[in-house]
Amino acid sequence: MKKITLVFLLIVVQTFAQTEDEKQIRQIYDAALENGEAYNWLNYLSNRIGGRLSGSVQAQQAVDYTKRQMDSLGLDRVWLQPVMVPKWVRGTPEFAYMETNPGVTTNLPICALGGSVPTYGRGVKANVIEVHSIDELKTLGKEKISGKIVFFNRPMDPAKVNTFEAYSGAVDQRGRGAAEAGKYEALGVIVRSMNLRQDDYPHAGGMNYGDIPEAEKVPAAAISTNGADLLSATLKLNPNTQFFFKLNCKQLEDVESYNVIGEIKGSTNPDEIIVVGGHLDSWDLGDGSHDDGAGCVQSMEVLRILKKTGYKPKRTIRAVLFMNEENGLRGGRKYAEIAKDANENHVFALESDSGGFTPRGFSFDASDEKIARVQNWSKLFEPYYIHMFVKGFSGADISPLKNDKIVLAGLRPDSQRYFDHHHAENDTFEHVNRRELELGAGAMTSLVYLFDKYGIE
Amino acid sequence: MKKITLVFLLIVVQTFAQTEDEKQIRQIYDAALENGEAYNWLNYLSNRIGGRLSGSVQAQQAVDYTKRQMDSLGLDRVWLQPVMVPKWVRGTPEFAYMETNPGVTTNLPICALGGSVPTYGRGVKANVIEVHSIDELKTLGKEKISGKIVFFNRPMDPAKVNTFEAYSGAVDQRGRGAAEAGKYEALGVIVRSMNLRQDDYPHAGGMNYGDIPEAEKVPAAAISTNGADLLSATLKLNPNTQFFFKLNCKQLEDVESYNVIGEIKGSTNPDEIIVVGGHLDSWDLGDGSHDDGAGCVQSMEVLRILKKTGYKPKRTIRAVLFMNEENGLRGGRKYAEIAKDANENHVFALESDSGGFTPRGFSFDASDEKIARVQNWSKLFEPYYIHMFVKGFSGADISPLKNDKIVLAGLRPDSQRYFDHHHAENDTFEHVNRRELELGAGAMTSLVYLFDKYGIE
Numbered sequence: 001m002k003k004i005t006l007v008f009l010l011i012v013v014q015t016f017a018q019t020e021d022e023k024q025i026r027q028i029y030d031a032a033l034e035n036g037e038a039y040n041w042l043n044y045l046s047n048r049i050g051g052r053l054s055g056s057v058q059a060q061q062a063v064d065y066t067k068r069q070m071d072s073l074g075l076d077r078v079w080l081q082p083v084m085v086p087k088w089v090r091g092t093p094e095f096a097y098m099e100t101n102p103g104v105t106t107n108l109p110i111c112a113l114g115g116s117v118p119t120y121g122r123g124v125k126a127n128v129i130e131v132h133s134i135d136e137l138k139t140l141g142k143e144k145i146s147g148k149i150v151f152f153n154r155p156m157d158p159a160k161v162n163t164f165e166a167y168s169g170a171v172d173q174r175g176r177g178a179a180e181a182g183k184y185e186a187l188g189v190i191v192r193s194m195n196l197r198q199d200d201y202p203h204a205g206g207m208n209y210g211d212i213p214e215a216e217k218v219p220a221a222a223i224s225t226n227g228a229d230l231l232s233a234t235l236k237l238n239p240n241t242q243f244f245f246k247l248n249c250k251q252l253e254d255v256e257s258y259n260v261i262g263e264i265k266g267s268t269n270p271d272e273i274i275v276v277g278g279h280l281d282s283w284d285l286g287d288g289s290h291d292d293g294a295g296c297v298q299s300m301e302v303l304r305i306l307k308k309t310g311y312k313p314k315r316t317i318r319a320v321l322f323m324n325e326e327n328g329l330r331g332g333r334k335y336a337e338i339a340k341d342a343n344e345n346h347v348f349a350l351e352s353d354s355g356g357f358t359p360r361g362f363s364f365d366a367s368d369e370k371i372a373r374v375q376n377w378s379k380l381f382e383p384y385y386i387h388m389f390v391k392g393f394s395g396a397d398i399s400p401l402k403n404d405k406i407v408l409a410g411l412r413p414d415s416q417r418y419f420d421h422h423h424a425e426n427d428t429f430e431h432v433n434r435r436e437l438e439l440g441a442g443a444m445t446s447l448v449y450l451f452d453k454y455g456i457e
Numbered sequence: 458m459k460k461i462t463l464v465f466l467l468i469v470v471q472t473f474a475q476t477e478d479e480k481q482i483r484q485i486y487d488a489a490l491e492n493g494e495a496y497n498w499l500n501y502l503s504n505r506i507g508g509r510l511s512g513s514v515q516a517q518q519a520v521d522y523t524k525r526q527m528d529s530l531g532l533d534r535v536w537l538q539p540v541m542v543p544k545w546v547r548g549t550p551e552f553a554y555m556e557t558n559p560g561v562t563t564n565l566p567i568c569a570l571g572g573s574v575p576t577y578g579r580g581v582k583a584n585v586i587e588v589h590s591i592d593e594l595k596t597l598g599k600e601k602i603s604g605k606i607v608f609f610n611r612p613m614d615p616a617k618v619n620t621f622e623a624y625s626g627a628v629d630q631r632g633r634g635a636a637e638a639g640k641y642e643a644l645g646v647i648v649r650s651m652n653l654r655q656d657d658y659p660h661a662g663g664m665n666y667g668d669i670p671e672a673e674k675v676p677a678a679a680i681s682t683n684g685a686d687l688l689s690a691t692l693k694l695n696p697n698t699q700f701f702f703k704l705n706c707k708q709l710e711d712v713e714s715y716n717v718i719g720e721i722k723g724s725t726n727p728d729e730i731i732v733v734g735g736h737l738d739s740w741d742l743g744d745g746s747h748d749d750g751a752g753c754v755q756s757m758e759v760l761r762i763l764k765k766t767g768y769k770p771k772r773t774i775r776a777v778l779f780m781n782e783e784n785g786l787r788g789g790r791k792y793a794e795i796a797k798d799a800n801e802n803h804v805f806a807l808e809s810d811s812g813g814f815t816p817r818g819f820s821f822d823a824s825d826e827k828i829a830r831v832q833n834w835s836k837l838f839e840p841y842y843i844h845m846f847v848k849g850f851s852g853a854d855i856s857p858l859k860n861d862k863i864v865l866a867g868l869r870p871d872s873q874r875y876f877d878h879h880h881a882e883n884d885t886f887e888h889v890n891r892r893e894l895e896l897g898a899g900a901m902t903s904l905v906y907l908f909d910k911y912g913i914e
């Protein structure tokens with residue numbers, strides 16, 4: 001009889017707890033959807049400030065603006081964390097054309113890849129060799145490549161339903177293409193934009209020369225998907241087509257910039273730190289609304305909603321707007337370095353850096369056991385159409401925090417439209433839907449709330 | 458020992474079947490994403506033809522175009538099914554303004570609601586009474602309403618995560634507002650657009666006078682959400698603000714139109730019919746890309762993909778492009794009537810009429826037992842991020858097919874952006890993402906494939 005009573009009580013307690021959580025999460029979503037601030041903040045970041053490449057005036061304006069906004073939220077502490085960042089500037093003009101016959105030219109939309117050297121002098125003009133992989137360079141060898149412009153034209157695979165997989169499968173061309181082509185004495189590199197759509201936007205993004213001596217670095221640019229198809233078709237008709245491009249980009253000295261941090265102090269476990277973040281820098285062509293203005297304003301919104309709903313966290317909760325994710329990851333590294341030096345105990349970090357689209361769930365970088373525990377909460381998210389609780393990559397900025405103990409997580413929004421805008425001129429505010437952005441903030445706040453309340457041990 | 462062997466065999470068979478299905482569904486998605494036709498068809502429907510209100514030239518062009526396209530797919534039969542449809546025309550001009558003081562006017566964006574009578578003579582000008590529900594009319598009574606324009610201004614609830622719920626909670630104002638306000642001798646009705654966004658687009662949509670005598674019908678228009686807020690704020694400052702609107706719409710005689718039907722004959726169970734469909738008509742303000750050009754081209758794509766992948770259906774599979782969903786449902790009713798008269802055995806019907814956005818799953822209108830059987834397939838959809846297999850409304854056009862036996866289903870795309878465009882000038886092709894549309898076609902084809910292969914009994 002006693003045993004039966006005990007079972008009964010346990011069920012009552014669990015049902016009650018469930019109801020409390022359901023209620024809190026509903027309040028969180030109401031705060032996000034009815035009176036959200038994320039969209040207004042993003043409007044300012046995108047339309048009043050614009051693209052925020054590390055070291056730029058706009059990056060500094062974004063630091064000042066987001067600090068001011070966090071100052072107004074009544075947090076326990078808001079501060080700037082200094083970090084030296086690389087300053088690469090695009091310069092103007094940059095342009096390209098193909099020349100099918102002497103004097104017969106067609107302009108093609110290109111942009112320098114971040115980190116590229118310029119085309120010194122009057123630009124580079126040469127014959128083109130089209131390849132579809134870095135491996136193919138080896139097969140062709142120096143004989144076929146030397147003195148030419150290498151045109152990497154392997155498209156993202158449209159059959160991949162998760163577009164991030166399609167991106168991973170193609171982005172080596174952008175990241176390492178120039179370094180590899182340089183080994184075979186190519187004069188320059190043109191890479192098909194990482195874009196699943198056919199359009200005229202060249203997509204920027206980082207590239208890396210590795211440890212190549214300065215003199216051996218070849219300039220690298222992205223070409224729009226339509227431009228790539230036109231160039232490829234033209235080369236088939238006339239393999240002697242010449243390609244010309246001019247880049248005026250430059251790597252300047254490192255400059256000081258900042259991570260922007262706001263914090264609500266934990267009431268009972270203040271030494272256990274939960275981080276929610278995005279990166280404040282962006283590429284320079286668009287205004288960085290999806291990448292990653294969205295993640296920044298969502299992270300700020302997490303703190304605003306927790307305050308607004310009157311929730312008093314047990315643990316310390318920080319929104320961190322990281323600087324320099326795009327071309328250095330200096331902000332993420334600096335944050336982790338300082339946390340380590342101060343012996344801070346980070347228990348959970350959640351990043352939003354996959355666009356402000358309808359959230360589908362979360363990916364977790366942690367032990368299977370810990371992920372299984374988090375998955376216990378998934379039922380609470382079903383009314384909000386959050387279905388994915390999967391093992392996977394979390395986010396670049398929080399990755400330096402990784403250790404055996406911390407749970408790293410990434411918001412996983414619907415990925416279909418992300419690469420239409422990624423790093424391009426059309427990553428702009430009007431392509432962010434207010435509700436989709438707000439639903440992301442609601443999902444993030446709910447997960448932070450659960451993690452704060454229950455921990456993971 | 459014998460028993461153990463049996464169990465072992467059963468597992469092997471099931472695993473093999475699973476693998477076959479996985480392979481077929483992968484092929485279906487490849488066909489949708491790599492060489493899909495849906496987007497091209499929609500481009501033509503939207504940009505070459507445009508809005509397709511029942512009885513319009515464009516509706517007839519859409520009938521001709523889609524029949525021609527289905528003719529080219531190598532189906533077993535393509536035909537037009539005649540149906541008489543209502544012909545309501547908007548007429549021009551239609552416009553509105555508010556007058557805060559004599560001669561001080563501000564234009565406001567409105568559009569006639571479908572089925573409305575015109576504002577006879579020079580238009581309607583009167584004082585405005587703002588209400589938030591049909592119930593409120595009763596409280597106010599004839600004394601407060603007579604001689605005025607009733608302004609229904611209850612917004613869709615932004616806290617509803619599923620925007621269709623927010624729509625259901627507000628659309629009675631549009632559907633029955635004029636009929637109810639007429640009872641209290643209102644002179645006209647203005648309804649806040651069914652839109653969760655703040656913008657300047659008035660959203661059309663059907664309304665119904667019920668059995669009110671012609672003379673008592675009052676004209677009804679939608680006003681944009683920004684316009685509604687401006688009017689409401691103005692009325693608070695100056696309750697004597699007058700509102701003027703002019704509508705030139707007209708209900709003409711019914712005209713003949715068509716459902717467009719394409720069919721692949723079943724190999725072993727040809728008498729069991731599976732329908733996949735959308736509606737070919739649309740409102741007239743935009744080009745009807747999401748509502749419901751998307752559903753039509755996805756339905757055609759189901760047949761194309763089945764042919765393309767070499768799948769030979771056991772059952773007969775029909776794509777039906779229904780006419781007149783928006784203001785009559787005549788096509789859906791006619792199709793069901795003819796099916797009944799011919800003693801056709803419809804076993805499954807799937808409609809796509811919620812926009813061409815990323816599919817999240819399906820809703821099913823069937824017995825719990827049947828839904829449970831369908832849910833057994835849900836694992837197969839997980840690699841494609843299809844998570845929802847829920848009980849719920851399927852689709853208007855297929856609803857007349859309902860009986861105890863048939864399974865009705867609706868594609869459930871992400872709903873966040875649907876009402877930004879629904880029935881408005883901005884329901885246009887550029888707001889459809891190719892991949893999102895194609896993923897819907899992939900999901901629909903996969904479900905049709907499974908239903909055809911396994912049935913539900």
